[in-house]
Amino acid sequence: MHISDQEIMSRLKTLNERDRAFQSLVGKYQERLYWHIRKIVLNHDDSDDVLQNTFLKVWKNIDNFREESSLFTWLYRIATNEALTYLNQAKRKTATSMNEVSEYLQQNLEADEYFDGDDIQMKLQKAILTLPEKQRLVFNMRYFDEMPYQEMSEILDTSVGALKASYHHAAKKVEDYLNNIE
Amino acid sequence: MHTQENSPRKLSELRKENPFRVPGNYFEDFQARMQLRIEQDIQQEVRKPVRVIELIKPALSLAASFAAVFMIVYLPIRSIQNRQVAIEATASEVIADTEDYTFLLESMDENTFFALYSNGDTEVIPADESITEYLAANYSDYDIFMETQK
Numbered sequence: 001m002h003i004s005d006q007e008i009m010s011r012l013k014t015l016n017e018r019d020r021a022f023q024s025l026v027g028k029y030q031e032r033l034y035w036h037i038r039k040i041v042l043n044h045d046d047s048d049d050v051l052q053n054t055f056l057k058v059w060k061n062i063d064n065f066r067e068e069s070s071l072f073t074w075l076y077r078i079a080t081n082e083a084l085t086y087l088n089q090a091k092r093k094t095a096t097s098m099n100e101v102s103e104y105l106q107q108n109l110e111a112d113e114y115f116d117g118d119d120i121q122m123k124l125q126k127a128i129l130t131l132p133e134k135q136r137l138v139f140n141m142r143y144f145d146e147m148p149y150q151e152m153s154e155i156l157d158t159s160v161g162a163l164k165a166s167y168h169h170a171a172k173k174v175e176d177y178l179n180n181i182e
Numbered sequence: 183m184h185t186q187e188n189s190p191r192k193l194s195e196l197r198k199e200n201p202f203r204v205p206g207n208y209f210e211d212f213q214a215r216m217q218l219r220i221e222q223d224i225q226q227e228v229r230k231p232v233r234v235i236e237l238i239k240p241a242l243s244l245a246a247s248f249a250a251v252f253m254i255v256y257l258p259i260r261s262i263q264n265r266q267v268a269i270e271a272t273a274s275e276v277i278a279d280t281e282d283y284t285f286l287l288e289s290m291d292e293n294t295f296f297a298l299y300s301n302g303d304t305e306v307i308p309a310d311e312s313i314t315e316y317l318a319a320n321y322s323d324y325d326i327f328m329e330t331q332k
Contacts, residue, residue, distance in 0.1 A: 175192055
């Protein structure tokens with residue numbers, strides 16, 4: 001059953017309907033948020049943790065959501081922040097520089113039993129891992145999710161122009177990596 | 183499957199597909215697991231004992247604020263006041279010395295005064311003005327007249 005964001009929000013604000021409305025919200029957004037998170041942290045188990053953390057944060061902050069942005073934007077922002085926080089925590093535990101986080105992610109990717117891609121897909125993922133954090137986010141959201149720049153702009157709080165430039169540089173770097181790796 | 187030989191060199195030549203998958207029934211079960219996680223979280227919040235530090239945190243914050251205000255406002259004012267007090271103390275010491283000197287002079291009878299006055303190595307003869315001032319301050323015209331009649 002399709003339920004609009006507005007309806008979910010109004011029911012979330014009503015205490016006796018909150019539980020059911022939250023179930024609806026999880027049902028509606030779990031897959032989209034999962035794939036968004038998975039492309040950032042790569043490993044399924046980590047993605048599952050981050051997705052749970054994301055919805056837990058949403059649950060705890062329902063009353064603080066002022067509806068200045070859309071529900072979709074708010075959820076994506078939380079998911080992005082949670083994923084990046086997760087990576088930073090992993091960085092503090094295992095590494096000291098961003099380069100080592102890339103290595104950590106690469107290990108995550110290679111060890112992930114739920115990666116079904118072929119050799120080319122693996123190379124593409126490794127190429128994406130060479131990008132700086134923000135460019136990686138932009139590339140994934142644009143290339144895989146084909147998200148409109150305007151939505152990306154609201155989620156990442158960055159101008160459309162800057163996002164377009166960022167994607168352009170990211171795509172160039174990925175292609176260079178693919179050409180030079182052989 | 184692509185090989186090294188026919189590897190695409192441009193993103194547009196790549197098959198855009200999701201290389202990741204999830205365990206079976208992951209999304210079907212997720213809602214129930216999420217519900218369980220929230221319930222556990224709520225129970226933990228309820229069970230979580232309130233630590234003493236959490237209770238006294240507001241009071242500590244308030245005390246810290248007062249201490250900060252004290253350091254910022256009171257100490258500089260106090261240091262300025264101390265300087266003023268030091269200046270006043272120096273002035274009052276001078277005044278006290280003068281007062282003591284005056285008190286000694288007043289409590290001294292004339293004979294002692296003159297004895298002390300004339301006790302120096304060199305005899306100092308007071309100026310006429312000094313004698314006139316002294317007499318004017320301490321004796322009335324009548325006293326002076328009566329003294330001169332003796």
